[in-house]
Amino acid sequence: MFPGGGGMDDRKMQQMMKQMGIDMTDLDAEEVVIRTPDEELVFTDADVQRMDAQGQQTYTIVGEPESHERGEGGGGSDEPAIEESEGDGGPAEIPDEDVELVATRAGASEDEAREALEETSGDLAAAIERLE
Incomplete structure (x- = not known):
């Protein structure tokens, strides 16, 4: 865990992440589509964040998708x-x-x-x- 224990405010967390080289960005996404061989997952009104850390980008999608069969x-x-x-x-x-x-x-x-x-x-x- 982080030194100093429990409740850390958002600002302090942002500073620590920046010191570690981690940058979080909220994306204003209108739609996210994930295609698998069997289905297509379509997220509308999803919350999307991009995390940049050590040259890698990681995307987080939070929301309920609609599932459509491929084909x-x-x-x-x-x-x-x-x-x-x-x-x-x-x-x-x-x-x-x-x-x-x-x-x-x-x-x-x-x-x-x-x-x-x-x-x-x-x-x-x-x-x-x-x-x-």
Whole structure:
């Protein structure tokens, strides 16, 4: 433990951390996404801190994530994101959620996002990249 015992105020703790070469920074993160082979964890409204110590950066995320199965909406699955429709052989309807996601991420209109998704066969990342 630290010499002097119990209750240490925030200011003193900050000084000691600075003396040891540790710097803590609160990040104003809007969203944090962690992708695993099976799922995607999406944190919104999370508290994120970065600690810099001895040339290493460590991130701490505090919050409740939403869990999404991978492969939904082209998130790394080998299956095509858009299935062929039976009628005319053209692509099926692109989900509105995908259009909204691409429009939001790329800062584009929904019409531009839908067009980019159609051009990239529903590949979300490629559509966002195309619009940026």
